[in-house]
Structures are given as C-alpha cells and as structure tokens.
Amino acid sequence: MFWEDKMVVEMNQVTFSYDKKDPVIKELSLKIYEGDRLGIVGPNGAGKTTLFFLMAGVEKPNYGNVYLFGEKVLHKRFYPQLGMVFQNTDDQLFHPSVWDDIAFGPRNMGLSEDMVRNRVEDALKILEISYLKDRLIHQLSGGEKRLVSIAGILAMGSDFVIYDEPTSNLDMYHRRKLIDFLKKSKEKALIVASHDLEFVLEVCNRVIIFDKGCIVADGAPKDILSNKVLMEKHSLEVPYSLR
Numbered sequence: 001m002f003w004e005d006k007m008v009v010e011m012n013q014v015t016f017s018y019d020k021k022d023p024v025i026k027e028l029s030l031k032i033y034e035g036d037r038l039g040i041v042g043p044n045g046a047g048k049t050t051l052f053f054l055m056a057g058v059e060k061p062n063y064g065n066v067y068l069f070g071e072k073v074l075h076k077r078f079y080p081q082l083g084m085v086f087q088n089t090d091d092q093l094f095h096p097s098v099w100d101d102i103a104f105g106p107r108n109m110g111l112s113e114d115m116v117r118n119r120v121e122d123a124l125k126i127l128e129i130s131y132l133k134d135r136l137i138h139q140l141s142g143g144e145k146r147l148v149s150i151a152g153i154l155a156m157g158s159d160f161v162i163y164d165e166p167t168s169n170l171d172m173y174h175r176r177k178l179i180d181f182l183k184k185s186k187e188k189a190l191i192v193a194s195h196d197l198e199f200v201l202e203v204c205n206r207v208i209i210f211d212k213g214c215i216v217a218d219g220a221p222k223d224i225l226s227n228k229v230l231m232e233k234h235s236l237e238v239p240y241s242l243r
C-alpha cells in the first residue's frame with residue numbers, strides 16, 4: 001500500500017458477502033480524501049450500509065483491505081477517528097437515557113467526566129435538543145431518536161463521520177439545521193448516504209452512485225445528479241432543483 005497525503009480511507013479490491021451468498025460488495029476500490037463531503041446515492045439494497053460497516057470494521061471483507069488514516073481496519077476494533085450515525089437508530093442507541101447514550105462515545109475514548117459533560121452539552125446545544133437530556137430513549141419519537149444519535153456522534157469529535165440516512169424522520173426545521181451544521185462542520189471528511197437528493201446536493205462536493213455493490217459513477221454532484229439517463233438507470237430521479 002502507498003498511502004497518499006490527505007487520504008482518509010482507502011479500499012482495495014474489496015469483496016464481501018453475508019453468509020457465503022452472492023457478494024453484496026464486489027471488487028470495490030475507493031479513495032476518500034480530506035475535504036471530501038461525499039454523497040453516496042443508490043437504490044434500496046445497493047450495499048451502502050454494508051460498505052460503511054466494512055469501513056468501520058463492523059464487517060470483515062472476504063477479499064481485499066480497508067485502510068483508515070493509513071491504518072489497516074481490523075474486525076470489531078473501535079476506531080474513535082470514525083463516527084457513524086446508523087440508519088436504524090435502535091442499532092445505535094442502547095443506553096436507557098439520552099444523556100448516557102450521548103456520553104457513551106466520549107467515555108469510551110477515555111475522557112475525564114468533566115470533558116464528557118462538556119462534549120455532551122455542546123452536542124445537545126448544536127442540535128438544539130438540550131431539553132431532551134433527561135428523557136428516556138424508549139419514550140422518544142423517531143425524529144428525536146435521530147437527533148440524539150447524531151448528538152452521540154458529534155460528541156465524539158471524530159475526524160471522519162458517516163451519516164447513513166440522516167434526514168429520515170427529521171422535520172423540515174431540524175433537516176435545515178442539519179444542513180447548516182454539516183456545511184460548516186470541521187471534520188476532515190464526511191459521507192452522507194441518502195435518498196434525500198436535495199440534501200445531498202446542498203451538503204456534498206462529491207457524489208457516488210452505488211448500485212449492486214459497485215461504484216457506477218463518481219464526480220461532481222451537479223453533473224451526476226442532473227444526468228437523467230444515468231439516474232434513471234439506477235432507479236433514481238433527478239432532484240427538482242436540477243430539472
């Protein structure tokens with residue numbers, strides 16, 4: 001491996017299948033660099049979430065390797081440089097209370113309780129959800145759970161963050177807040193997987209179309225998302241603002 005300056009992720013010829021079935025990810029090679037705000041779009045079941053699980057070490061490739069900030073990703077190792085907002089909030093929120101859930105990441109990073117408290121309070125403030133801090137997770141609405149799961153990742157202060165369907169369940173106000181926040185965010189790189197293509201257009205400076213475990217297009221968001229033939233071929237629609 002030759003690690004290029006400013007590279008955040010490198011995937012080399014990665015193939016992965018669940019339960020020895022047909023591969024969900026097929027000989028995939030991908031490089032993500034500092035400054036990338038990468039939107040990943042594609043039909044249901046294309047393999048987007050699986051791709052993120054491979055980057056985070058949640059799943060292990062059958063073939064090929066994944067590198068994160070120059071380090072080979074090992075199966076089930078905790079990488080605090082990488083934060084992931086899961087598509088399904090119930091996969092992420094496993095403490096009974098909002099506060100403890102948001103504090104989990106910073107605590108796991110070995111920070112002092114004072115620093116943990118600051119991180120949690122800052123994350124709550126950024127998302128304007130301080131009023132939820134004493135609530136129980138199982139009593140929250142879908143959108144509130146989404147915001148708490150985002151707060152938990154913000155509190156870790158990771159250099160690379162993956163947002164898997166971050167706008168699902170969010171109302172227009174919180175969706176706009178998230179767009180404004182992501183536009184200003186200081187992470188070295190971020191990925192957004194979303195079926196909300198207007199959101200991708202506002203937040204991202206690079207887009208990949210992902211289908212059947214392969215990258216079928218990679219380039220500037222406006223060029224890709226306005227290409228009607230390409231989009232329809234992969235069960236996608238050109239967003240309104242580009243028609």
Ligand SMILES: Nc1ncnc2c1ncn2[C@@H]1O[C@H](COP(=O)(O)OP(=O)(O)OP(=O)(O)O)[C@@H](O)[C@H]1O
Pocket residue numbers: 018019024042043044045046047048049050051087
């Ligand atoms: N744990 C699992 N065991 C077996 N098959 C799985 C598992 N998780 C996902 N799959 C299958 O792998 C394929 C890719 O799923 P994945 O969740 O990565 O797609 P996706 O692009 O994120 O989809 P969506 O846009 O619908 O969220 C699908 O066919 C799915 O049914």
